[in-house]
Amino acid sequence: MAKRTGALELAVLGLLHDSPMHGYELRKQVNTLLGWGRILSYGSLYPCLKTLTKAGYIAAAPTPDARGKRNRIVYELTAEGKERFTTLIEESGPRAWEDDIFDIRFAFFSQTTSPTRVRILEGRRSRLEERLEGVRQSAAKGRQRADKYTAELRRHGLESVEREVRWLSDLIDQERASSADPREEK
Amino acid sequence: MAKRTGALELAVLGLLHDSPMHGYELRKQVNTLLGWGRILSYGSLYPCLKTLTKAGYIAAAPTPDARGKRNRIVYELTAEGKERFTTLIEESGPRAWEDDIFDIRFAFFSQTTSPTRVRILEGRRSRLEERLEGVRQSAAKGRQRADKYTAELRRHGLESVEREVRWLSDLIDQERASSADPREEK
């Protein structure tokens, strides 16, 4: 039960880890969380909330606002939900390094420890480096389409990935520096 | 029948538009087409080839190599397939501007006309600008998570989108310049 291991579950658990919230609010938060304009549909959010409730990771909070605020359902994280969140954010299975999953894990970095952060950043970086390597190898040996536009697309794609690798490297350096420096972390 | 309007159909039709190919080869081409290391599984490719065959967009070519090259099935585009390809690459429905679909349309730009290219590039650009606008607006008014890592993620996300907008603008300029210049296009 509760086989969900997708981006959405992690985003919901993470946001509820900050503070209790109702569905509509969760949606708005998810939509601005990542900074690239993803729009989450109700059709995935509400079924997800149901599943997570059944699984015991979240629960409808007793509504403290007695005024007729109608039927908005405020969810909060249970103890199992907190555990689940930790498991998901620390997991290193194959799906863990995909673009959107990584972004969401990153968004909740403040709820992890510095060594975990470094491990996640390095995991993501080596995954990207594998990609670069793969594309370069097949470019070197394989027969490929070679028109102007494909070449431009590939160039731009590689450049974006390289840029992200540099970004990650900077973050890893910062993380190491600040965990070595007693004034900042801990 | 043949409801596929996804990234994969367009990639397959586009590659077969270049030249006939068998499944295994198609997969390798798709994997390196975009320059960002996407790996296509057989589990989607072969069913897709079947669907497209049934729909009459592609057909198994009579194998010209009589030598026992075993059961590799070389597919080629039919006349309907060429039409279908044109329809898909020129379509401007909501799904047409998504990240991966756009990339694939771009990859086959050499099979389109310059006005089509400009229209597609501008469509993508305005979609990205809408995203930027949306994220900025909710950043301006909405209550949001505001920790160090979320902020960094949002900054990096916005920067990436802005970069892509500049890239598109450059391409649009180039496209206009070269279609105005009789030496290049046409």
Place this chain on the structure above:
DNA sequence: GTTAGCATGTAAGGAGTTACATGATTTT
């Protein structure tokens, strides 16, 4: 002669989306 790569496929399921359906509350 065994490892690596070529080649084709199926079954089950995951993680969402779109479109629909409904109604309350606040703003103009």
Place this chain on the structure above:
DNA sequence: AAAATCATGTAACTCCTTACATGCTAAC
């Protein structure tokens, strides 16, 4: 009193992945 936005939900569907299953062929 109309329009916008808040708020929750369902049914049907899409596109793709994972894991499995099979066998050929070339290189070392």
